[in-house]
Amino acid sequence: xxxxxxxxxxxxxxxxxxxxxxxxxxxxxxxxxxxxxxxxxxxxxxxxxxxxxxxxxxxxxxxxxxxxxxxxxxxxxxxxxxxxxxxxxxxxxxxxxxxxxxxxxxxxxxxxxxxxxxxxxxxxxxxxxxxxxxxxxxxxxxxxxxxxxxxxxxxxxxxxxxxxxxxxxxxxxxxxxxxxxxxxxxxxxxxxxxxxxxxxxxxxxxxxxxxxxxxxxxxxxxxxxxxxxxxxxxxxxxxxxxxxxxxxxxxxxxxxxxxxxxxxxxxxxxxxxxxxxxxxxxxxxxxxxxxxxxxxxxxxxxxxxxxxxxxxxxxxxxxxxxxxxxxxxxxxxxxxxxxxxxxxxxxxxxxxxxxxxxxxxxxxxxxxxxxxxxxxxxxxxxxxxxxxxxxxxxxxxxxxxxxxxxxxxxxxxxxxx
Amino acid sequence: xxxxxxxxxxxxxxxxxxxxxxxxxxxxxxxxxxxxxxxxxxxxxxxxxxxxxxxxxxxxxxxxxxxxxxxxxxxxxxxxxxxxxxxxxxxxxxxxxxxxxxxxxxxxxxxxxxxxxxxxxxxxxxxxxxxxxxxxxxxxxxxxxxxxxxxxxxxxxxxxxxxxxxxxxxxxxxxxxxxxxxxxxxxxxxxxxxxxxxxxxxxxxxxxxxxxxxxxxxxxxxxxxxxxxxxxxxxxxxxxxxxxxxxxxxxxxxxxxxxxxxxxxxxxxxxxxxxxxxxxxxxxxxxxxxxxxxxxxxxxxxxxxxxxxxxxxxxxxxxxxxxxxxxxxxxxxxxxxxxxxxxxxxxxxxxxxxx
Numbered sequence: 001x002x003x004x005x006x007x008x009x010x011x012x013x014x015x016x017x018x019x020x021x022x023x024x025x026x027x028x029x030x031x032x033x034x035x036x037x038x039x040x041x042x043x044x045x046x047x048x049x050x051x052x053x054x055x056x057x058x059x060x061x062x063x064x065x066x067x068x069x070x071x072x073x074x075x076x077x078x079x080x081x082x083x084x085x086x087x088x089x090x091x092x093x094x095x096x097x098x099x100x101x102x103x104x105x106x107x108x109x110x111x112x113x114x115x116x117x118x119x120x121x122x123x124x125x126x127x128x129x130x131x132x133x134x135x136x137x138x139x140x141x142x143x144x145x146x147x148x149x150x151x152x153x154x155x156x157x158x159x160x161x162x163x164x165x166x167x168x169x170x171x172x173x174x175x176x177x178x179x180x181x182x183x184x185x186x187x188x189x190x191x192x193x194x195x196x197x198x199x200x201x202x203x204x205x206x207x208x209x210x211x212x213x214x215x216x217x218x219x220x221x222x223x224x225x226x227x228x229x230x231x232x233x234x235x236x237x238x239x240x241x242x243x244x245x246x247x248x249x250x251x252x253x254x255x256x257x258x259x260x261x262x263x264x265x266x267x268x269x270x271x272x273x274x275x276x277x278x279x280x281x282x283x284x285x286x287x288x289x290x291x292x293x294x295x296x297x298x299x300x301x302x303x304x305x306x307x308x309x310x311x312x313x314x315x316x317x318x319x320x321x322x323x324x325x326x327x328x329x330x331x332x333x334x335x336x337x338x339x340x341x342x343x344x345x346x347x348x349x350x351x352x353x354x355x356x357x358x359x360x361x362x363x364x365x366x367x368x369x370x371x372x373x374x375x376x377x378x379x380x381x382x383x384x385x386x387x388x389x390x391x392x393x394x395x396x397x398x399x400x401x402x403x404x405x406x407x408x409x410x411x412x413x414x415x416x417x
Numbered sequence: 418x419x420x421x422x423x424x425x426x427x428x429x430x431x432x433x434x435x436x437x438x439x440x441x442x443x444x445x446x447x448x449x450x451x452x453x454x455x456x457x458x459x460x461x462x463x464x465x466x467x468x469x470x471x472x473x474x475x476x477x478x479x480x481x482x483x484x485x486x487x488x489x490x491x492x493x494x495x496x497x498x499x500x501x502x503x504x505x506x507x508x509x510x511x512x513x514x515x516x517x518x519x520x521x522x523x524x525x526x527x528x529x530x531x532x533x534x535x536x537x538x539x540x541x542x543x544x545x546x547x548x549x550x551x552x553x554x555x556x557x558x559x560x561x562x563x564x565x566x567x568x569x570x571x572x573x574x575x576x577x578x579x580x581x582x583x584x585x586x587x588x589x590x591x592x593x594x595x596x597x598x599x600x601x602x603x604x605x606x607x608x609x610x611x612x613x614x615x616x617x618x619x620x621x622x623x624x625x626x627x628x629x630x631x632x633x634x635x636x637x638x639x640x641x642x643x644x645x646x647x648x649x650x651x652x653x654x655x656x657x658x659x660x661x662x663x664x665x666x667x668x669x670x671x672x673x674x675x676x677x678x679x680x681x682x683x684x685x686x687x688x689x690x691x692x693x694x695x696x697x698x699x700x701x702x703x704x705x706x707x708x709x710x711x712x713x714x715x716x717x718x719x720x721x722x723x724x725x726x727x728x729x730x731x732x733x734x735x736x737x738x739x740x741x742x743x744x745x746x747x748x749x750x751x752x753x754x755x756x757x758x759x760x761x762x763x764x765x766x767x768x769x770x771x772x
Binding site for chain 2: 038040041049052053056077078079081083084085086088089092093095096107108111112113114115116119131133180181182185186188189310
């Protein structure tokens with residue numbers, strides 16, 4: 001017992017001394033700090049383990065070319081396991097380290113930090129998740145969705161279905177298969193509006209968490225409702241299940257479009273590979289594939305260091321999103337530094353930098369966003385890619401649809417509170 | 418708590434039940450008060466206070482769960498849901514009625530107590546694992562309701578923003594202000610629990626935990642006290658939920674999912690069932706340990722591995738180490754950190770003369 005006690009006391013002492021001796025932030029001159037939240041171990045780890053390396057690689061590339069106008073960028077990554085309290089802690093840590101911009105990760109996290117970010121005047125990004133109403137830059141001055149929100153994604157999906165079904169949706173049946181949580185239900189109101197406008201019949205099919213059981217819903221879609229098109233909005237492992245189940249009941253996958261979190265290589269592989277999912281449409285807010293100049297530059301950078309390109313690059317959907325994210329953050333900082341050449345920028349400067357981003361495409365990997373003080377979404381642009389012959393093939397270029405409907409809902413959300 | 422007592426001869430029941438069994442304890446409490454109300458918030462950076470705030474929220478929640486699980490012996494996996502009941506009640510009061518925060522806090526706590534008592538009804542007939550599943554059902558039903566009933570959740574996004582609490586002209590927004598705000602409730606919760614467990618009600622709870630049939634035979638109304646335990650525990654949970662909502666400025670569906678219930682259960686098991694100090698230790702341990710491990714690994718791993726490996730390694734290893742340390746502590750002392758602390762105390766009580 002005595003020995004145990006000694007060990008326990010020693011452990012406690014060690015723990016307390018570690019907390020005391022926490023590395024202090026020695027912010028060297030000219031260094032600009034970016035806070036990045038990641039989820040490499042939690043519920044959405046299939047995203048985090050690939051997206052975050054993409055982010056780091058792009059920043060490393062920028063730094064290897066001399067940084068942003070001579071200032072080095074420093075990324076502090078903190079993993080929060082997709083839990084809220086560690087997310088709050090990581091935000092405070094980023095703030096302490098002097099971060100001028102935070103890459104928030106996770107819908108509950110952007111909600112939890114909304115008020116703090118605004119009070120502390122540090123811009124936070126929520127690419128492709130979070131509240132769609134946050135596109136309203138007047139109401140949420142420090143929240144930047146910077147990619148198509150769920151509302152814009154659903155609108156684009158409806159438009160894509162219209163094109164696939166011959167230019168008119170009148171009298172057609174569209175099934176909306178969604179994960180039964182707030183994020184999954186968010187687009188319904190927009191879809192309902194579009195349904196009235198276009199005269200199609202919309203039916204929603206909820207998949208209860210954890211989203212691995214949807215045989216009944218899929219059977220209903222395929223054989224009772226007989227949908228002309230399916231819009232699927234699922235997360236985590238659920239997209240793979242949906243593809244598998246739709247295939248099993250014989251529903252043609254070329255009539256299914258998955259929103260941005262149902263559209264990665266991992267989802268296709270989970271369903272049994274690209275052969276099984278042949279025909280499936282996937283919505284993207286960043287370019288897919290390896291054929292972009294910036295990716296070649298990253299490979300080149302690794303070659304110069306005598307290292308092989310990271311294996312995460314093979315998972316192009318999430319990796320490219322990480323690169324996109326890194327690039328837009330860098331761009332905002334670049335605009336901020338241009339306005340303040342001494343490099344002593346604050347969150348406010350970066351916010352203004354964000355609002356100057358326009359037509360920054362990175363050789364096609366990034367949509368030609370136009371972020372303004374009013375519109376923090378940047379236009380709600382997406383691309384549709386199709387699973388074909390073992391890979392993703394581009395079907396449409398960047399497009400946005402029904403932005404009037406989306407704008408109406410953003411306005412209504414702003415009025416509500 | 419931390420004294421080397423000697424010559425303490427208790428001759429009355431009152432003396433035995435006193436909150437401060439030793440005269441010196443009063444000074445210790447005063448010193449702790451100075452430390453927590455004066456030195457810590459003034460000396461530390463806001464970042465550390467933000468961690469302290471997360472700890473405070475966890476402490477209140479853990480105390481509440483310990484009343485139910487540790488003192489009354491009724492297992493509950495619905496603590497997160499009771500927190501959400503409090504949170505959404507307060508958020509609705511705040512946005513619809515413009516009620517001030519003390520009203521919302523009380524309303525949130527009472528509503529959670531009511532819902533908790535209802536969810537606790539099965540405890541009259543079932544025990545142990547069966548009850549755990551019944552409360553799990555409560556958790557899922559409450560989650561489902563908040564997700565689907567927009568009257569409660571304030572829209573499909575199921576999140577309601579609340580304004581910062583204000584006391585007179587002061588708006589409590591900074592971490593430092595929040596620290597004081599939360600600490601007051603932590604003190605109330607600790608004192609409240611300590612008083613509860615030495616009262617008639619608390620002793621009835623303990624009697625039910627130890628042997629409910631015997632308790633009934635000596636005249637304890639099982640029906641009333643079991644539901645009371647659920648209500649009190651849920652009241653704490655509701656208050657935790659409200660404080661959490663005010664701390665973040667928003668009530669959001671995903672803050673109170675089943676993982677939260679499990680986390681709180683882990684806190685009180687690691688800390689020690691049926692002890693106030695154990696709840697505090699558990700809450701501190703579960704909240705702080707991952708952070709401490711991360712700092713330690715950031716300091717060490719950079720020397721051994723490349724940057725990209727470190728990014729991948731830290732989260733994974735942190736999770737593993739966290740789990741391993743929980744096992745180690747529980748193997749060393751199955752009754753939790755509170756027992757470990759008492760062992761250390763009794764070892765040093767006679768130190769350096771071992772016998």
